[in-house]
Amino acid sequence: MTAEARPATPPLTERQEARRRRILEATAELARRGGFEAVQMREVAEAAEVALGTLYRYFPSKVHLLVATLQDRLQQLRAALRARPPAGDDPAARVTEALMRAFRSMRREPQLADAMVRALTFADRGAGPEADAVSRLTTAIILDAMGTGHPTPDQLCAVRVIEHTWHSALICWLSGRESIAQVRTDIETACGLIGPAAP
Template identity: 45%
Template sequence: MAVLAESELGSEAQRERRKRILDATMAIASKGGYEAVQMRAVADRADVAVGTLYRYFPSKVHLLVSALGREFSRIDAKTDRSAVAGGTPFQRLNFMVGKLNRAMQRNPLLTEAMTRAYVFADASAAAEVDQVEKLIDSMFARAMSDGEPTEDQYHIARV
């Protein structure tokens, strides 16, 4: 069962509910890491029924990988592209990798929870893992590029 992506949610209420669920997941993981993220605790904190939570996210892994994707999207949106302009592709990529590393180091328990879920995700969370991978590829390819990334830059980013 795939996660309901934000773009698939029909109403503002559904998008807000998904946001609350991910916010609750991240808050719980920030305090107690991977083990602390329990579906009942997330549902209670997000003020949704457990059944509703499972409709949006079928497992803890789905929750945490989706949270990782959202966190990377947030970092990407906050990145000032003019700050990475100029220099070599290596320098721009190094800047972006450093930015991600610093962001992830701010909250070690949250980072551990999200990356653990990402690394151990099974086929049921393939869509969420793929979304995170595509986001990382895009962030790195755009960092290497002075304009629109080339196919070669996307291939390099995947490595």
């Protein structure tokens, strides 16, 4: 836990850390306003007071940039969930609540959500590691909510299906193809796979 999730990243100086943060801030702000297309690399660079080339040094593409933003948000979300964990009786209910809370935070800033999620689904092999990190974070959030010590293989399968459902339902909602109620139903249905589980 102490070994932060930064495998091969050389330590950044303070100014560099600040730059990185400014970039992520600017990205989120632009995305909040106009979604994916409003996040234009030149504008991000300008808003973050950084040269375009520098932006590309920190984040090698628009997709990387937005996926990193998502990663950021998920980390905050996970922390919030740790601070006030879902309080259902059985694991399925807790996972549902956790994901619905996540969904609510997406609904609060739909344009930002759109930008981040579209970037994630668009991420190809080039952004593999970053997308992977997001996936691992999501898994961790679900496992946190389940609360069972070490999950069985069956449970891991269920978690993967839940994750797929969460992800795809979110996309459908963002493109107006699915209602909020349906998203909830889908998540509940998928969480049914966890079963009442062992006591």
